[in-house]
Amino acid sequence: MxxxxxxxxxxxxxxxxxxxxxxxxxxxREPVDFKSVLCNYLNVKHCILAESARVLLYKLLLSLxxxxxxxxxxxxxxxxxxxxxxxxxxxAGLKIAVYDLDPSTLFAxxxxxxxxxxxxxxxxxxxxxxxxxxxxxxxxxxxxxxxxYLIEDAAQAFGKGNELRAPGTLGDFGLFSFGRGKPxxxxxxxxxxxxxxxxxxxxxxxxxxxxxxxxxxxxxATQAISKPYLYWIPEMLPLGLGETVFDPDFNVEGLPRxxxxxxxxxxxxxxxxNQHRRKISDIYSEMIDPKLxxxxxxxxxxxIRFPVMLTNTMLDKKMKRYGxxxxxxxxxxxEISIKPHLRNKQGLTPGATxxxxxxxxxxxxxxxxxxxxxxxxxxxxxxxxxxLQD
Numbered sequence: 001m002x003x004x005x006x007x008x009x010x011x012x013x014x015x016x017x018x019x020x021x022x023x024x025x026x027x028x029r030e031p032v033d034f035k036s037v038l039c040n041y042l043n044v045k046h047c048i049l050a051e052s053a054r055v056l057l058y059k060l061l062l063s064l065x066x067x068x069x070x071x072x073x074x075x076x077x078x079x080x081x082x083x084x085x086x087x088x089x090x091x092a093g094l095k096i097a098v099y100d101l102d103p104s105t106l107f108a109x110x111x112x113x114x115x116x117x118x119x120x121x122x123x124x125x126x127x128x129x130x131x132x133x134x135x136x137x138x139x140x141x142x143x144x145x146x147x148x149y150l151i152e153d154a155a156q157a158f159g160k161g162n163e164l165r166a167p168g169t170l171g172d173f174g175l176f177s178f179g180r181g182k183p184x185x186x187x188x189x190x191x192x193x194x195x196x197x198x199x200x201x202x203x204x205x206x207x208x209x210x211x212x213x214x215x216x217x218x219x220x221a222t223q224a225i226s227k228p229y230l231y232w233i234p235e236m237l238p239l240g241l242g243e244t245v246f247d248p249d250f251n252v253e254g255l256p257r258x259x260x261x262x263x264x265x266x267x268x269x270x271x272x273x274n275q276h277r278r279k280i281s282d283i284y285s286e287m288i289d290p291k292l293x294x295x296x297x298x299x300x301x302x303x304i305r306f307p308v309m310l311t312n313t314m315l316d317k318k319m320k321r322y323g324x325x326x327x328x329x330x331x332x333x334x335e336i337s338i339k340p341h342l343r344n345k346q347g348l349t350p351g352a353t354x355x356x357x358x359x360x361x362x363x364x365x366x367x368x369x370x371x372x373x374x375x376x377x378x379x380x381x382x383x384x385x386x387x388l389q390d
Contacts, residue, residue, distance in 0.1 A: 015304060018223070045194070052190045065122060075123050098333055117146050152170055159302045274303070
C-alpha cells in the first residue's frame with residue numbers, strides 16, 4: 001500500500017503552505033492593516049497594495065511616465081524574467097528594452113546594461129531570481145547617471161538574510177508578490193514599497209470593494225490539493241498550471257481588505273519557510289555537481305527554487321513528479337508575443353537565451369524533506385549521466 005501511494009505521489013514545484021489560521025483570519029470582522037506590518041518588517045517608510053505585483057508595476061510606470069512628460073518611453077528589464085514584467089510595461093504604453101544576463105550567475109550582464117540604458121530610459125527593473133541576491137551597485141550607478149528610476153523586483157526574494165537591508169528596499173521602488181509559489185504564498189496580492197517617493201505612491205494606489213473571501217477559499221483549496229497524494233489530480237487536468245503567458249490586457253484591481261489579514265497572519269511563518277528552503281538548498285549544493293549549479297547560498301534569502309543548468313535534458317514525467325520544472329519558456333526577445341512591444345533595434349541576449357534553454361529548478365518548499373532532497377539530487381545526477389551517454 002505504501003509503495004502504491006509513493007508511486008502515486010506528485011510534488012508541487014514551489015511553495016503553497018501558509019498557516020490555516022491565516023486563511024481563517026480572512027473571515028474576521030476586523031481586518032489587519034498589512035501595509036503597516038510590512039513597512040515595519042522591511043524597515044521602509046511607504047507601502048501600497050494591490051491585487052498583484054504586475055498591477056502595481058503598471059500603475060507605477062504610468063505615474064512615472066506622466067511625471068516625466070512622455071520624454072522617456074523605454075523601460076529596461078532583464079532578458080530572462082517573468083512575462084508579467086513585460087506585460088506591465090506594454091500596458092503602460094511604453095517600449096520594452098532588454099539587458100542580458102550571465103548564465104553562470106543569473107545576474108545582470110553589466111556591460112549589456114550599460115549599452116542598453118539611455119536618455120530614453122524611464123526606469124530599470126532589477127531582479128533577484130529565485131531569491132538569489134543580485135549585486136546592484138553598478139545598476140544603481142547607471143540609473144543615477146542617466147536619471148532613470150530603479151525598480152527592484154523582489155517578488156522571489158521576500159525575507160531577511162545576512163544583508164543589512166532587505167531585498168526590495170535598495171532601489172527607488174521595491175516590488176513584492178504573494179502569489180502561489182512565491183516566498184509567502186498567500187495566493188494573490190502584491191506590494192510596492194519606497195523610502196523616498198511617497199508622492200508617487202499616493203497617486204499609484206488602488207482601492208477595492210471586494211471582501212476577499214473568494215480568494216481565501218481558492219488559497220485553502222490550493223493548499224489542500226497540493227498534498228503529494230492529491231497533486232497528481234490538477235497535474236493531469238488541462239488547468240494551465242505553471243504556464244507563463246504574456247498578457248498586457250490584465251485587469252487592474254485593488255487588494256481586498258480581508259486578504260490583508262491573511263498576509264499579516266502569514267508573515268510570522270516566512271522566516272521558518274525560508275530557513276527550510278535554505279536547508280534543502282544546502283543538500284542540493286552538497287550532492288549535485290558544482291558545474292551544474294549557479295547558486296551560492298550566501299547570496300540568497302528565500303531560494304524558492306534551486307536552479308541548475310542542464311544541457312540536452314528533456315523534462316520527463318519522473319522529473320515532473322518530483323517537482324522539477326523549467327521556468328519561462330523563452331527569453332524576452334525570443335518570445336514572439338512580446339516582439340511587437342520591443343524598442344527599435346533591440347539586440348539579442350545570448351545569455352538569457354541560454355538560460356531559457358538550460359535552466360531547470362528543483363523544489364525547496366516545506367513539502368520536501370531531507371530524504372526527498374537527496375532522492376531528487378540522485379535523480380538529477382543520474383539524468384545528466386544518461387544524457388551524456390546518449
